[in-house]
Amino acid sequence: MPSLMRFQYAIGSELRFLSHLDLLRTFERAMRRANIPVDLTEGFHPKPKLSFAAPLAVGITSQGEYGDVFLREALSPQEFCSQLNRVLPKGLRIVRAVQVGEKVAPVMAVVNGAEYRVELGGDTIPAERVQQVMASDQLPVERTTKKGTRLVDVRPLIFSLELAEGGLVFRCAVGAEGNLRPEELLGLLGIDIRDVFVERTGLFIRGDDGWRDPMDGIEVTHGN
């Protein structure tokens, strides 16, 4: 009986430079090593039915990444976590997993908010600078994609920005309906992202009633 497993995972410093595709490959291979009964797509070249929410930029670590995987046989979330954690490389860890009904929208479609923490490593940012950013009506930045370079107003994508111990914490939009690149905000603050450690502390579902954890309201099994 096919089922859908949603899992949260963390990316440590060892694997911060993996690209999204690298990560996908790494998970596919780990699942095969762990004998996880992953469901495959049809066709000449079957691929595991595996997807991730909001790709993480290269160079950033994370505490709260999410993925969905379809299984062709039942497996308890506990077994899923422990079997995978046994074979995952250093720097990649399943935090928790939960079996969800197939009617639940894919995690990649619902996640639309992210929280980042920046460790400045001795440098400081004047509080006025932070206030200026938050007080602006518009924050146009140049964004280069495959289609070319265009100006994007990133102000509506920034929800909060605060100075914290040794760094910054900010919340912003991710996903298809608006996506802030951390380097864009850091650039506005005069910081080169290549000089500071950035970590994504979590991904969320933004709603009228606030920010919700993608696994909220579903029974969760913690990994070990």
Added chain:
Amino acid sequence: MDRDLYKLLSRVSKPARYTNNEINAVHKDWEKTAVKIALAFPDVYEVGMGHLGFKILYAIINNRDDALAERAYAPWVDMEEQLRSAGMPLAALESGKPLKEFDLVGFTLQYELSYTNILNMLDLAGIPRLAAERSENDPLIMAGGPCAYNVEPLADFLDFVVLGEGEEVIHEIIHEVRTAKDRELSREEILERLAQVPGVYVPSFYQAEYGEDGSFAGISPVKPGVPEKVTKRVVKDLSQTEYPKEFVVPYVDVVHDRVMVEVLRGCTRGCRFCQAGMIYRPVRERDPELLKGQIRQLIEATGYDEISLTSLSSGDYTCIEPLVEELVAEYKDRGVAVSLPSLRIDSFAVELAQEIEKARKTGLTFAPEAGTQRLRDVINKNVTEENLYEVARGAFAAGWHSIKLYFMIGLPTETTEDLDGIVRLAHEVLRIGRENRTGTRRPEVTISVSSFVPKAHTPFQWYGQDSKETLREKQAYLRQRLRRPGIRFNYHDVETSFLEAVFARGDRRLGKAIARAVDLGCRFDGWDEHFNMEKWEQAFADTGVDPHFYANRELPLQEPLPWDHLSPGVSKRFLLNERRAAYDERTTKDCRGAQCTGCAVCFVLDVENQLVKGEEFHA
């Protein structure tokens, strides 16, 4: 990861290729391991990680308690810049230790255009380029691989070279290095001992002589007890040799990123242009049950979704058909595909390819190599025009829409008629495609033409490569005649083929030109975006080397060759006979299933073709 390293890696392309910690990478205790070996691949990580030879050596060395092997690759140009400006030496991946701290640094010589990368890696590692300038504290620099059979252009830079297969000789080398360390022997003493190991060549123990006209006049040992001729090492039984039980699984996309098992080694088809066919003899097949076990183990250890049956010509493997069928059946439901990278042209290959999903996506590739039967007889490519048409009919009828054909230009005795033959074959295959196609897509024929490079230890080793002008004219001739819908024509710039020919038949005097080229900034010569012929021309001019003398000169048969003292076991007499047969347009049969051709390998190396029991050999 410390902040400085993070800052450095944040500034280079694909930083994950430098960060280590891949699954199955072996991290041994540095202090407690006696012999430390860096396996250095003179190209980027993505290319080097696909190299099966290093996977085998990595496993064998790390299986020993007294030795460790780590990996090192050529940093891409942006990383080189970062390393240089940070003053960081080139290091191995696993321990992060500089190459300079290893006992041995072993380079693989896969192709001539990676020579500059070897010198550049030594520079980056802070190891003197010249063997003569290295001190007692520097590692021994060794090399092996196909280009070792004419390693003379690199003679100044290498401490010792290994000819042939490494599975057994590596143990003897480690033993010698360990003994030398225990007894605190000098570099010179270690090399003297290594020179006694069969298959090991110490270039500094030999001196070359040259005639007044600059021609090569011979090479001989300058130390007592050093062999006149070094003969390659070979394993007798491929089923008894060590093979990795796990592969290091990379994070980034690399070439040949899959489970590879070597179904057989060597090829005796006897194509006269082919160096691999001469230097890897005899044919030894691996037991199919053993292969299945290796595959199972490797899939479990790596999680790969593809199995590749590798060899010089996997379609020749005696049990290829049942093996592929069984593997496809066993792994289909697990999303693991089977691939055969080197399939020879015949109708049997089409049936086999149908079993394999991957081939359906990528199209079929065949290599008639020459356009007329006459020239195919000259090169001993025993394929007929009718073979090709049969394959084409079968492939298009089975649903393929695209076929790729490989040819060479500049082969000995080639005339315009042979070029016209390529054009005729292309048109005919396209016509067959239009008549036999079953799919909706239009049939397509890709003609890929490379320029022939004469290689050492082949029947064509004496042949002077066509001049660049002649090769360009031939390319233009073909381009004009292959310009029509449905045909795609690929060819490569002649400059790199020329440079390859210079080094393939070079002698020690080329060393200074290579060093000069590195000083001028040459590296990654095999990469179009970095290859710079002007710099090479300057390097040759600055060092007084005439490259045409090496590439384009027809070598007199009586002239000594710079590789006469390095033997793959194939006799020079055989090569001369084959050369004669070529010019007489006579073919020579594969010795599998036919009579001995007298190449002398079995006699010299005390080995023989070893085929597994199964179906008849598909001649």
